[in-house]
Amino acid sequence: MAKIIAMILLATLTLTAEAQMSSNTPPEDLPLIPEDAKLLKESLLWQYTLSLRTGAGYRDNVLLSPSDPQGSAFVTGGLDYSLSRVPLDGWGVDAIFSGDDERYLQNVPSDGTDFWLTDITFKRFLGDNWETGIESTENYLDEVDFVDTITGPEAVEIQGNILKLKPFVRRNLGTNWWAQLDFPAAREILDAPLDNIWKYGPQLELGFSDDKKTEVTVSYEIQQFDHDTWPALTADGATIGTRNLSVVEQRAELDWRQFWGAENHWSTDTKLGFTMDEDNGGKFFNFNEYSVAERLRYEMGNWQFTATLRGSYLDYPVQRTDLIDGPTLNEILLHATLRGERRLKKWLKLYAEYNYERVLSNLPDIRYQANTITAGLIWEF
Numbered sequence: 001m002a003k004i005i006a007m008i009l010l011a012t013l014t015l016t017a018e019a020q021m022s023s024n025t026p027p028e029d030l031p032l033i034p035e036d037a038k039l040l041k042e043s044l045l046w047q048y049t050l051s052l053r054t055g056a057g058y059r060d061n062v063l064l065s066p067s068d069p070q071g072s073a074f075v076t077g078g079l080d081y082s083l084s085r086v087p088l089d090g091w092g093v094d095a096i097f098s099g100d101d102e103r104y105l106q107n108v109p110s111d112g113t114d115f116w117l118t119d120i121t122f123k124r125f126l127g128d129n130w131e132t133g134i135e136s137t138e139n140y141l142d143e144v145d146f147v148d149t150i151t152g153p154e155a156v157e158i159q160g161n162i163l164k165l166k167p168f169v170r171r172n173l174g175t176n177w178w179a180q181l182d183f184p185a186a187r188e189i190l191d192a193p194l195d196n197i198w199k200y201g202p203q204l205e206l207g208f209s210d211d212k213k214t215e216v217t218v219s220y221e222i223q224q225f226d227h228d229t230w231p232a233l234t235a236d237g238a239t240i241g242t243r244n245l246s247v248v249e250q251r252a253e254l255d256w257r258q259f260w261g262a263e264n265h266w267s268t269d270t271k272l273g274f275t276m277d278e279d280n281g282g283k284f285f286n287f288n289e290y291s292v293a294e295r296l297r298y299e300m301g302n303w304q305f306t307a308t309l310r311g312s313y314l315d316y317p318v319q320r321t322d323l324i325d326g327p328t329l330n331e332i333l334l335h336a337t338l339r340g341e342r343r344l345k346k347w348l349k350l351y352a353e354y355n356y357e358r359v360l361s362n363l364p365d366i367r368y369q370a371n372t373i374t375a376g377l378i379w380e381f
Contacts, residue, residue, distance in 0.1 A: 048083045055351070055376020062108045063144055064155040066368045072106035076374065092123035092133075110157065114142040129172035137164040146359060146366060148285060149193055150230050151237070152319060153331070153366050160190035180205045184223075196228040201249075213264075215257040222250050232281030235318050246280040269295040273312075283318040302343035310335040321363045332360040341378075349378040 054077045061069035078100035085093040099116035116139070123133035139162040146155050164186040172178045182203040189196050201223030209215045227245040234240055253273040260266040275289040291312035298305045316329040339353040351374075358369040 045086050050381040051080045051378055053078050053378045055374050057374035059372040061370035062110055064368045070108050072104040072108045074102045074104045076102045087125055090125045094121040110144060116140045131170040133168055135166040156193055163187045176208055176210050178207050195230045198226045199223050213259045217255045220252050224248050233284040234282035235284055237284055240281050247277050249277045251275045265300050267297045286318050287314050287316045289314045304341040306339045308337040327362055329363055334358045347380050
């Protein structure tokens, strides 16, 4: 995987360098839509950004333990690289490479966490307000989180790759409205105790944007998850023959982003969601999730502040807190983030961040809370 990521990054950097070096003509002297096809290969077409970050911090519950939290200081580093091609000739490209690595400095069972993402989208503008394309994603992760396992929710180390292809077609409807139909298919290749999964199913999005103040998106998605080895279970968690587990998930979401004030210094991003899972066995894995998230952002001069609050309620109508006569399982997931950034130079920023997460449940084994503080520097090129 590392070789593939390195090749993609090297190729995109090479394309950028060639695009920038191929002409000495100032961009302002180039026509917006050149008649000379050679000009379509000039630097006017390509734009890129690169930022590097480093920092240090402390997490007080590395393994998300409900009863025996273990804390550790850590050092962290990461990068974001993006490359885009302006579609003057109808073809557009967006490429993103992003990653973060954390290494714990104290004696805890986990060495650290990793998150690396490569995302490349090819787009074709067809005229008459039609657009089509395909997005490909490769995501490597190594982190501790609470997830559904074959025996129910628990904190495990998630390690593996997620590969995804998403063909799409988009129609701009005029008067700032648009609609998009996606056909995503994903393959999750995860280490035990998790299972490898195929995911596929359509997604429909409808959006509005006035390009200045308001962006609203409504989406509906239905996907099927087919497990490689996990068996379907009865209502009390017993195996059903040789049938593999399959889950149908339906998800609906409303996303409203709003800029406030004459100079747009303030912005809010509100999300409301509902998810319903139904399995092909005794409904042991069925759940309904109700979620809400709010982000408040303020930008002024060299300062930027962000506050985010997310919460969700999960109701399992069949799975119980024990397998005999306990109440049906429920969870409340809470997450809050406060972040501040100060630009010191045109190319250098200082940041500090605090994260709080907590799980409340009628199953004591999955209750926990964790606090994380981080501070560091960001270089922008």
